[in-house]
Amino acid sequence: MLSLKFSGVQSFSFALIKSLWSKPKGLHSKSYRQDVVKALRASRVSIIFYGFFIIFFCFFLQTSSYAETGDGGYAGSFFLLGLEGRAVGMGQAFVGVADNAGGALWNPAGTVQLQNRIVGASYRKMFLDRGMGWVCYAQPVKGEAAISVSWINVGVGDVIGRDLEGNPTEEIKNYQNAVFFNFARKIHEKLFLGLNIKYIQYNLADISAYGVGFDFGAMGKPTSDLRIGVCAQNVGMKYSWNSLKYWSKYGEDGTDTKENFPLNFKFGGSYLFFQKRLLLAFELDKNEKQDVRVFFGAEYNMIERIALRAGYNDGALTFGAGIKHSFNKVLFHFDYAYIFSAVEEDPDHLFSMQVKF
Numbered sequence: 001m002l003s004l005k006f007s008g009v010q011s012f013s014f015a016l017i018k019s020l021w022s023k024p025k026g027l028h029s030k031s032y033r034q035d036v037v038k039a040l041r042a043s044r045v046s047i048i049f050y051g052f053f054i055i056f057f058c059f060f061l062q063t064s065s066y067a068e069t070g071d072g073g074y075a076g077s078f079f080l081l082g083l084e085g086r087a088v089g090m091g092q093a094f095v096g097v098a099d100n101a102g103g104a105l106w107n108p109a110g111t112v113q114l115q116n117r118i119v120g121a122s123y124r125k126m127f128l129d130r131g132m133g134w135v136c137y138a139q140p141v142k143g144e145a146a147i148s149v150s151w152i153n154v155g156v157g158d159v160i161g162r163d164l165e166g167n168p169t170e171e172i173k174n175y176q177n178a179v180f181f182n183f184a185r186k187i188h189e190k191l192f193l194g195l196n197i198k199y200i201q202y203n204l205a206d207i208s209a210y211g212v213g214f215d216f217g218a219m220g221k222p223t224s225d226l227r228i229g230v231c232a233q234n235v236g237m238k239y240s241w242n243s244l245k246y247w248s249k250y251g252e253d254g255t256d257t258k259e260n261f262p263l264n265f266k267f268g269g270s271y272l273f274f275q276k277r278l279l280l281a282f283e284l285d286k287n288e289k290q291d292v293r294v295f296f297g298a299e300y301n302m303i304e305r306i307a308l309r310a311g312y313n314d315g316a317l318t319f320g321a322g323i324k325h326s327f328n329k330v331l332f333h334f335d336y337a338y339i340f341s342a343v344e345e346d347p348d349h350l351f352s353m354q355v356k357f
Contacts, residue, residue, distance in 0.1 A: 075211075075239050076200065076261045078154045078176065079105075080285075082313075083122050083134040085335025085352035089320020090297025091311020093281040096229040096269040098219065100333075101138045101354050104148055104182040106266065107229045108194030109217040111138055111146040112184035116331075122352030127341065130156050134352075138182070150180040177201045184217075192219045202239060207246045213237020213261060225272040234261040234287075262288035268295070277301045285314075309337075316340045331356040 084102025087094040094103070098110020101120035117139040124132040131154075138148030155175035177200070184194035196215035201208060217231040238261060243254035268283030283295040297311035297318075309320035320337040332355055339348040 075259045076234060076237070078132065079178075079233070079264075081124070081126075081132065082337075082339075083124060083132055083152060083350070083352075084120070085122060085320060085337045085350050086299070086307075086309065086322055086333075088124075088313075088339060088350050089309035089311065089318055089322070089335065089337035090279075090281060090299055091295045091313040091318045093268060093270075093283040093295040093297035093311060095217075095231055095266040095283050096219070096227045097279070097281055098217075098229060101136045101148065102134070102150075102352075104136075104138070104150065104180060104184075104194070104196055104215075107217040107219060107231045108182050108196040108215050109184050109192040109219040109231075110229065111148050111182055111194065112140075112144075112186055112192045112219075114138055114140045114146050116140070116356040118354050118356050120352065120354040122335075122350060124348055124350040126348050127346045128156070130154075145183070145185040147184075148180070148182040150178075150182070152176075152178040152180075172205045173203055174205075175203055190221050192221075193217070194219075196233075198234075198237065200237070200239075205246060207241065207243045209239040209241045209259070211237050211239045211261065225276070226269065227271075228269040229266070231266040233264040233266070235263065237261040262290075313339065329357070 082088040082092045083105065084100070086100060087097070087102060087106060090097075092106070094106040096107075097103070098107035099113040101111075101114075101118040102122075103110035103113075118137070120134070120136040120138070122134045126132070133153045134150065136148060136150040138146060140146045153175065154177075179199045181197040182194065184192060186192050194217040196217075198213050198215065199210070200213075201210045214235040214237070215231060215233045216235065217229065219230075220228045222228070239259040241259060242256045244256065245254070247254035264285060264287040266283060266285050268281065270279060270281035272279055277300060279297075279299040281295075281297045283297075285293040285295070293314040295311065295313055297309070299307055299309045301307045305324045307322040309318075309322070311318040311320075317340045318337060320335065322333060322335040325332045325334075333353065335350075335352045335354075337350040337352075339350065341347060
């Protein structure tokens with residue numbers, strides 16, 4: 001009996017399959033044909049699997065030739081900072097991991113790996129009185145899909161407005177809110193796809209802007225220890241600004257403008273070593289406003305409940321730790337990340353918690 005198994009891109013002859021199909025072998029003809037159909041399906045999935053990642057990686061490299069360079073100063077730049085303790089402690093090399101409640105922020109396909117319902121929250125304290133908060137709910141769906149919803153808040157305090165003569169006028173509000181709706185599904189045991197729908201609002205003084213966009217992600221799992229992830233972020237996303245009402249109070253003309261978010265592409269992978277106690281990961285990011293950014297991360301589970309982490313975040317070192325504790329069938333995860341800054345004097349501190357039930 002012919003038995004063709006999934007093990008990469010299959011090397012077989014379609015002519016041979018056709019001839020085998022047309023010539024049943026005695027009492028085993030039905031089973032024989034079923035094996036051929038399985039082989040065809042496995043080969044199709046494997047071709048799609050490798051073809052998708054090769055095309056995406058080639059496109060990722062090509063964008064480097066046409067992109068501008070520079071850091072910050074563009075719409076949605078706060079998305080790059082990271083808001084989940086485990087991922088940030090690993091240097092944000094997470095597009096090829098993405099297996100917790102915050103995974104959708106790096107790869108929307110990763111949430112399909114969830115096995116429990118999760119509630120997560122975090123807070124990141126930054127230099128110059130800045131802060132970022134995140135809350136999330138995620139759950140698997142019938143073992144084949146997952147959904148999640150996240151809310152992010154970013155704000156700056158104590159911003160004082162001044163008139164043309166430099167006199168203080170009022171405290172200026174400066175904050176942003178983003179809501180993510182995530183859906184992920186298994187296309188095959190070795191291939192997952194995911195989608196984020198994002199709504200973002202920016203409030204500056206009495207001027208508000210809003211935007212809607214998408215993230216598309218995919219994750220491949222050729223073996224139980226190896227994962228490969230890709231993601232395209234901020235697709236179709238832009239701010240719509242209208243300052244006519246605000247400036248009319250001062251006898252000035254306002255504007256009605258659009259501000260595009262730069263497309264951001266992620267490519268990376270991860271591998272488990274030493275009976276799955278050590279996780280190593282890497283990631284490459286490229287957007288229209290920056291050069292290629294490089295990330296590396298590691299997580300070592302000393303014992304079942306304690307993990308140590310370290311990473312390299314495009315020029316900045318990160319360290320972190322995590323501890324787990326169960327109580328009445330509810331599992332609590334507490335994570336901390338320490339982020340050295342490449343441009344600021346003080347480091348950032350990130351605290352997060354996830355509850356699985």
